[in-house]
Amino acid sequence: MAYWLFKSEPVAYSIDDLARDGCEWWDGIRNYQARNFMCNDMQVGDEIIFYHSSCAVPAAVGRARVSATAIADVTQFDPKSDYYDASATAEKPRWHCVQIAFVEKFPQPLTLAAMRAMPKLAEMKLLARGNRLSILPLTPKDWKIILAATGTH
DSSP: EEEEEEEEETTTTTTHHHHHHSSSEEEOOOOOOHIIIIIIIIOOOOOEEEEEEEESSSSEEEEEEEEEEEEEEEGGOTTTTTTOOOTTTSSSOOEEEEEEEEEEEEEEEEEHHHTOOOOOTOOOGGGSOOOOOOOOOOHHHHHHHHHTTTOOO
16 A cells, blocks of 8 residues: 645645545546556555645645546547646546545644644655655655544544
8 A cells, every 4th residue: 555645726626625525536637657656556454644835824634545546538529628638638637536425524634834833854855855746655754643643443
């Protein structure tokens, strides 16, 4: 099993939206490294920290789980979609997505500022300078520290 951090702007799709929907295809990712994580590394059952980004208080807000492995992201084929890619074809898709399922909303979010203040998380990829990826791998150590800090295990 692997551990991941998925970022989402809460105005676009929040942990509450995932809780309501139960599961969702994580589409619209247009970064090759993030796509490769989904295509090559993610397996059903992998654990996810759901993180609210680009908001007043960025924070880890809940947990999800990979519930289906990568398929072609259908938004790349839709000219009306913000994620349309004219160079992608059904025979040769460029972008993929995994399905994630809601597990829980944290009783206490773990803010970015709080994570930065935790020496044990100093090596976490989220905290690295210039890191803008929307999907990041987490170490088992990072996973345990985040769960303990949010009051979950």
